[in-house]
Amino acid sequence: MLRRALAMLVAAGAVLLTALPAAAAGAEPLPRAHAHNDYEHERPLLDALDHGFTSVEADIYLVDGELRVGHDPEDLRPGRTIQSLYLDPLAERVSQGHGHVFPRSRQQLQLLVDIKNTGAATYTELDKVLGAYRKMLTTYHKGKVKPGAVTVVISGDRPRDLMAAQERRSAFYDGRMSDLGQGNAALIPLISDNWTNHFAWRGEGEMPAAERAKLRQIVATAHRDGQRVRFWATPDTAGPARDAIWRELIAADVDHINTDDLAGLQRFLREHDTARAEAA
Numbered sequence: 001m002l003r004r005a006l007a008m009l010v011a012a013g014a015v016l017l018t019a020l021p022a023a024a025a026g027a028e029p030l031p032r033a034h035a036h037n038d039y040e041h042e043r044p045l046l047d048a049l050d051h052g053f054t055s056v057e058a059d060i061y062l063v064d065g066e067l068r069v070g071h072d073p074e075d076l077r078p079g080r081t082i083q084s085l086y087l088d089p090l091a092e093r094v095s096q097g098h099g100h101v102f103p104r105s106r107q108q109l110q111l112l113v114d115i116k117n118t119g120a121a122t123y124t125e126l127d128k129v130l131g132a133y134r135k136m137l138t139t140y141h142k143g144k145v146k147p148g149a150v151t152v153v154i155s156g157d158r159p160r161d162l163m164a165a166q167e168r169r170s171a172f173y174d175g176r177m178s179d180l181g182q183g184n185a186a187l188i189p190l191i192s193d194n195w196t197n198h199f200a201w202r203g204e205g206e207m208p209a210a211e212r213a214k215l216r217q218i219v220a221t222a223h224r225d226g227q228r229v230r231f232w233a234t235p236d237t238a239g240p241a242r243d244a245i246w247r248e249l250i251a252a253d254v255d256h257i258n259t260d261d262l263a264g265l266q267r268f269l270r271e272h273d274t275a276r277a278e279a280a
Helices: 002-019 046-050 082-096 119-136 160-164 209-224 240-251 262-279
Strands: 030-035 053-063 066-069 109-115 139-141 144-146 150-156 172-175 190-194 228-232 256-259
Touching: 030 046, 030 262, 046 053, 053 082, 053 119, 053 262, 066 082, 066 119, 082 109, 082 119, 109 119, 119 150, 119 160, 160 172, 209 228, 209 240, 228 256, 240 256, 240 262, 256 262
Parallel strands: 030 053, 030 256, 053 109, 109 150, 150 172, 172 190, 190 228
Antiparallel strands: 053 066, 139 144
């Protein structure tokens, strides 16, 4: 009887562990890890969360009334939507995590939504959809930002005037370098830009001192205004050049490191954290 009872307890524990969100089962969040084109992984969102990523990127198109996820129009499929791939799984995870994506941490998740067509119309539909998920989202109302477990940031074809005019929003605007220094974090909490438009260095040899100073000034200005920084188009092929770029991004306190290689960035950040702890 005792053996049978113990066996049942062990089996129940295994089922419970399987049912728990990945983070509850042990994935520690990595605040700098951003999954570029996350939907191209075998398990969109879930693979990123299993690797501790705290920012994921989804491209959307408005097609036949659906907000479909995909990189190009030929990739789009009915039912493969921002709701089914991201918002619904996140809502379930936040519910199971007692209000958090990462139950053992208050670390937020950033959902970067890249609008690929008909910016104003697509955003208007997205705004309606997000209303059903407001309980878990960071929101804006009459000049005040209320933090939530998930922060939606709009990139791509962004209808800035439409978003800025809203009295109530469930999403925020992804700024560019032209927005740097202008403040307004309640609308623009993130400054993103193409690395190759601002830096010639690609990770070979030492980073030029002038470029290093420029990078750190960009980050300092954004952080002064309560904004975060992300670059895309940084080298993403495994090797010394990518490692060198990533080390400089961390040293400059860039908030989000862009990659398609979930395991590679997870390993790099874990090793960096271990080395820093050992040196302390």
